[in-house]
Amino acid sequence: MRLDPEQLRSDASKMAPVWKGYFKRNKSKLEKMDLEVHRLHDKWSERIDCLSCGNCCRSLGPRLIDKDVERLAKALRMKPAAVVDRYLHIDEDGDLVFKSMPCPFLGADNFCAVYEARPKACREYPHTDRKKFAQIFTLSVTNAETCPIVYEVLSELIPDPAIAKRDRSHESV
Numbered sequence: 463m464r465l466d467p468e469q470l471r472s473d474a475s476k477m478a479p480v481w482k483g484y485f486k487r488n489k490s491k492l493e494k495m496d497l498e499v500h501r502l503h504d505k506w507s508e509r510i511d512c513l514s515c516g517n518c519c520r521s522l523g524p525r526l527i528d529k530d531v532e533r534l535a536k537a538l539r540m541k542p543a544a545v546v547d548r549y550l551h552i553d554e555d556g557d558l559v560f561k562s563m564p565c566p567f568l569g570a571d572n573f574c575a576v577y578e579a580r581p582k583a584c585r586e587y588p589h590t591d592r593k594k595f596a597q598i599f600t601l602s603v604t605n606a607e608t609c610p611i612v613y614e615v616l617s618e619l620i621p622d623p624a625i626a627k628r629d630r631s632h633e634s635v
């Protein structure tokens with residue numbers, strides 16, 4: 463289980479060309495594999511405890527929409543403009559994001575202080591339960607560098623050809 467962020471980044475960046483190559487060759491096959499991806503999502507979401515990780519809240523940060531700001535404002539008993547002023551800014555891509563990371567609502571115990579009111583992007587991360595997963599395959603290869611759930615889903619979905627070859631050679635002995 464890869465909960466060491468540096469190890470995860472290194473492992474995922476080594477696997478990225480393998481996964482991208484598979485996607486290029488098997489795009490239409492992957493388009494019909496949502497059920498398998500979702501099964502793997504459920505399996506690895508159960509095995510990996512987000513409270514032992516917190517990588518996404520520490521390093522990625524969500525893009526917020528107006529409804530997210532309104533929900534946060536209500537939870538924090540602040541005016542939406544005050545939430546924007548205190549916690550948010552527009553980044554170089556024109557997106558509304560947290561001023562700084564780790565997220566200001568992430569606790570030392572990895573709990574989210576605004577869990578019930580967290581932004582939509584936080585609720586949907588890491589997207590491995592999404593319909594039409596093939597459409598976000600390339601994004602998921604990047605997310606595997608941060609999220610161990612995504613890493614394990616992709617690793618099980620697309621076995622490393624070097625390992626598969628080694629296993630086949632064992633079988634023939």
Ligand code: SF4
Pocket residue numbers: 518519523524565566567568569573574575576577580581584
């Ligand atoms: S709002 Fe909560 S879930 Fe979203 S990044 Fe911050 S701590 Fe994580």
Ligand code: SF4
Pocket residue numbers: 510511512513515516517518519587588608609610611612
């Ligand atoms: S969603 Fe992924 S990166 Fe975020 S806390 Fe859970 S396991 Fe870690």
